Amino acid sequence: MSCDNCKSGFKWDGQATGKEITLNKANAYVTGDNKDAAILIVTDVFGWTLPNIRILADHYAKEANATVYVPDVFGGEVVDPDAMSNPEKQKKFDVMAFIGRNSKEIRWPEIKEHAQTLKSQYKKVAAIGFCYGGWACFKLAADPSLIDAISTAHPSLLEKSEIEGVKVPVQVLSPENDVMYTEELKKNTLEILPTKGVPWEYVYFPGLQHGFAARGDPKDQKQKDGLERAKRSAVNFFNEFLH
Template sequence: MGHMLTISNNGTSVDAYLSGPAGEPRGGLIVIHEVWGLVDHTRAVADRFAAEGYLVLAPDLLSGTGMTPELATELQSTLFDPEQRSKAQPKLREVMAPLHAPDFAERTMASLQACFEHLHALPELGGRVAVTGFCFGGTYSFSLATREPRLRAAAPFYGHADLPLEQLRNIGCPVLAFYGEKDAALVDRLPWLERLMDEAGVDFTPVVYPGTGHAFFNDTNDWTYDGVASEDAWQRTLGFLAKNLAS
């Protein structure tokens, strides 16, 4: 349904998957992948949004880190299996090491900014651009919202928002955030985040799904996927986008 292209802006280039609707787009959407990189699942999610009328860019933010689709499949199948998790963790730490490099976050934000500028400049979108993302992508959805005042909406899925108040105050768009109840690392801190978002004046709506954990939306992960929560989050996201990307 879509195709790869290279987005360039202000000295930054990033490869991205572009998927669009058959007719006039309802708006632009950046879809940020999980920590597994731009795998087929992310492309499928982009295509689903495109089928709903959105022009979607899903950037490849982990190329060059060693995270290949084959390795992603291997790690995902073992990391969530209690009996094999210990075997997967050393390899995951090795592959994730580049993400902790001092300049990785800034390079990633520059790539996301390039994607935003590409969509925002398209006349048919009229500046109507939103972001969503999962895990790694959920975290960077929060970050892009703090950096880009022209963003219309942000819908992070199980992302971290360990950001200071002064950065959260830069968020000018509504945020609809999704969590699984068993994802303690995020849910335990959610009351703190809600207080901080309120103090920052952010329109922040968290949704927590009982009985689910991290990655509940990923239907390629048999260990984590929850069909009921996934469908509810999908419908909520579509409503959220329709409301905030309306002309």
């Protein structure tokens, strides 16, 4: 399935305040200094170096009082952020080929390892996945020894069985228009989560598109309101289940 909204968006202004480290041999951005609570961000295709994700990580660290990790989950491959808004670069970026090189089978073991490492170092760990990272958070949610709670914004590559597997609190940040998080998957989510015996919430964003929470246009009032509401919703969720 082709997804133009998977590779479009806007680069945000702002200076990230964290630092770069190594996490299980992968490059990672880390911000915050809480010794008890951590948040793992599993990114969209623009990866760990995208300024937007680092700015969000800084917000989570400060407002949810946590140490936030953004590891590279694409084996060092970095997509030029200009591909979000430059039509020529966007055309050249084959997002489905990228996902083929970074399939679930290839990337799940290292994402799982990152969660295991954080779980061994912190009392509570939550995860949030944007687009590509969404399926991974649902897979983490099947194992309470890996994660304490998950949030996801406009998940991609998600399967019904992964929704059925959840055993920890779940938050879904869902735009109205999303070719990857389809109407059928939304219906599955709303039918399955109430049967799982875990706290869950579904936050709906009318008029917004796939990718809005991590790559929305802050100069467009509707998108700005949406991405800020998504950030506040995630922070509230983290505060509830990490502390």
